[in-house]
Amino acid sequence: MGVMIKKPADVPGSALPAILIGLFVAFGGVLFGYDTGTIGGILAMPYWRDTFSTGYRNPEDGELDVTGSQSSLIVSLLSAGTFFGALTAAPTADILGRRIGMVASTGVFTLGVVLQTIATSIPLFVAGRFWAGFGVGLISAIIPLYQSETAPKWIRGAVVGCYQLAITIGLLVAAIANNGTKDRNDTGSYRIPIAIQFVWAIIMVVGMLILPETPRYWIKKGKHEKAAKSLSRLRRLDVDHPALVEELAEVRANHEYEMSLGKASYVDIVRGTVGKRLATGCLLQALQQLTGVNFIFYYGTSFFNNAGIENPFIVSVITGVVNVASTVPGLYLVEKWGRRPLLLFGAVGMFVCQYIVAIAGTVDPDNTVTNKVLIAFVCIYIFFFASSWGPVAWVVTGELFPLKVRAKCLSITTASNWLLNWAIAYATPYMVNSGPGNANLQSKVFFVWGTFCLICCFFVWALIYETKGLSLEQVDELYSKCSKAWQSKGFRPTVSYAEVQEIRGSVGGRHASLADIEADVGRKRSVAHVEDGKYGGEKTSYEV
Numbered sequence: 001m002g003v004m005i006k007k008p009a010d011v012p013g014s015a016l017p018a019i020l021i022g023l024f025v026a027f028g029g030v031l032f033g034y035d036t037g038t039i040g041g042i043l044a045m046p047y048w049r050d051t052f053s054t055g056y057r058n059p060e061d062g063e064l065d066v067t068g069s070q071s072s073l074i075v076s077l078l079s080a081g082t083f084f085g086a087l088t089a090a091p092t093a094d095i096l097g098r099r100i101g102m103v104a105s106t107g108v109f110t111l112g113v114v115l116q117t118i119a120t121s122i123p124l125f126v127a128g129r130f131w132a133g134f135g136v137g138l139i140s141a142i143i144p145l146y147q148s149e150t151a152p153k154w155i156r157g158a159v160v161g162c163y164q165l166a167i168t169i170g171l172l173v174a175a176i177a178n179n180g181t182k183d184r185n186d187t188g189s190y191r192i193p194i195a196i197q198f199v200w201a202i203i204m205v206v207g208m209l210i211l212p213e214t215p216r217y218w219i220k221k222g223k224h225e226k227a228a229k230s231l232s233r234l235r236r237l238d239v240d241h242p243a244l245v246e247e248l249a250e251v252r253a254n255h256e257y258e259m260s261l262g263k264a265s266y267v268d269i270v271r272g273t274v275g276k277r278l279a280t281g282c283l284l285q286a287l288q289q290l291t292g293v294n295f296i297f298y299y300g301t302s303f304f305n306n307a308g309i310e311n312p313f314i315v316s317v318i319t320g321v322v323n324v325a326s327t328v329p330g331l332y333l334v335e336k337w338g339r340r341p342l343l344l345f346g347a348v349g350m351f352v353c354q355y356i357v358a359i360a361g362t363v364d365p366d367n368t369v370t371n372k373v374l375i376a377f378v379c380i381y382i383f384f385f386a387s388s389w390g391p392v393a394w395v396v397t398g399e400l401f402p403l404k405v406r407a408k409c410l411s412i413t414t415a416s417n418w419l420l421n422w423a424i425a426y427a428t429p430y431m432v433n434s435g436p437g438n439a440n441l442q443s444k445v446f447f448v449w450g451t452f453c454l455i456c457c458f459f460v461w462a463l464i465y466e467t468k469g470l471s472l473e474q475v476d477e478l479y480s481k482c483s484k485a486w487q488s489k490g491f492r493p494t495v496s497y498a499e500v501q502e503i504r505g506s507v508g509g510r511h512a513s514l515a516d517i518e519a520d521v522g523r524k525r526s527v528a529h530v531e532d533g534k535y536g537g538e539k540t541s542y543e544v
Contacts, residue, residue, distance in 0.1 A: 033170025041178025079422030085137020109135025161391030292449025346388020354450030361443020
């Protein structure tokens with residue numbers, strides 16, 4: 001196995017347009033990451049605390065501040081908005097299309113940014129957080145959908161993983177913006193970091209108005225000429241090129257085969273192998289949140305401050321840099337190692353780091369050396385997360401589902417991510433802070449996150465299939481033939497859905513299994529092979 005990720009020699013055309021388009025669409029992750037990253041620093045800004053306080057004084061420093069419940073509400077309302085936004089992504093992407101759906105999502109996000117920018121009290125600020133979150137929820141489900149449907153299979157994991165890289169860049173830029181304005185004694189301290197998001201929105205809208213719709217969306221809508229033009233643009237091949245015609249025929253045949261098996265309602269997606277895939281995707285996204293990563297980025301500044309660490313804003317910038325830098329090797333390893341090994345690697349590393357932080361912070365919390373250990377192992381933990389569970393969760397969920405239900409299933413799996421995101425954002429102040437009604441866990445909260453990382457190890461082994469190098473249509477075949485996730489590494493696709501569609505009627509129609517149909521295809525190939533030899537034709541071997 002070589003070191004570089006190279007385009008297979010037998011793949012015609014150019015992958016560059018599809019890769020560049022996938023990378024640009026990933027920019028939407030900056031909206032997600034930046035909006036997530038700003039709030040932790042804003043909550044710690046003296047001017048913002050003074051402006052939005054309803055009279056409560058923080059016992060740590062005696063200054064005006066928002067209460068723990070108000071802090072929970074402000075942080076968690078973004079996640080509540082994203083949950084409902086993600087659920088709305090399915091009809092948005094299926095009705096408006098993947099491309100225009102992202103434009104509309106950015107418009108909703110911009111409304112939320114406007115409300116947050118003009119706010120001088122908690123109610124309007126919270127409303128802005130909700131609508132910004134609604135837009136982010138829409139975007140967070142549609143972007144992996146668009147990327148998965150356009151990227152070549154041999155580099156799809158790295159392209160979709162760039163969405164997570166963009167999220168980490170957004171988090172880092174947010175930390176830098178907060179650090180640059182935190183000492184201002186006017187509304188610019190929080191309005192400047194918030195208003196910067198208008199720039200991200202403008203870039204996103206302008207780009208999406210230029211880019212093509214996905215060919216698989218046009219196939220779903222029955223507009224095959226538009227699908228051919230879209231794929232031609234992505235692959236730099238003429239619409240009549242044999243390779244392009246073959247790829248489109250396979251996508252179309254697979255979709256027609258799936259549609260012939262049943263409807264694509266919300267009831268249908270919880271049945272059969274699609275139901276198994278949906279459960280896997282929801283659990284994967286939920287566990288990504290339960291590793292505790294957003295505790296660092298939502299409440300890291302406040303946590304490090306309460307832990308006695310000087311200049312917690314700088315620590316947030318450091319963790320942001322580590323997050324960005326660590327995502328890059330993950331984009332390489334997802335194609336070299338595969339999905340399963342990388343997720344297992346990350347889960348084990350995060351488990352060890354979380355427990356070290358928890359033990360060190362619990363045994364001797366006031367020691368300077370302990371504070372350095374906290375920072376060091378939080379950074380190492382971020383490395384393991386950013387190089388594995390950060391990008392790969394989006395990669396895997398983007399690959400799991402058939403075209404007919406892909407938008408619905410992706411919206412639900414993404415909503416699962418945001419539901420847990422909201423729960424953690426809301427519950428964390430009560431878990432960590434001292435005072436009546438709070439658990440006062442402090443560093444012990446890392447025992448909770450670490451235990452979930454251990455659960456992640458068993459989850460990956462039992463339920464995550466290896467999909468590296470497979471087309472989205474071949475993933476359907478994988479789930480049809482392979483009943484155990486740990487056996488998926490040895491799977492090799494053998495089905496041509498174009499041939500399956502031709503032969504289906506002779507083996508019992510829509511009720512025949514894929515294995516029965518494939519067997520019949522094999523028999524017909526054998527007959528054709530024998531007849532070729534009998535009549536002096538050129539003998540041809542086939543792989544079944």
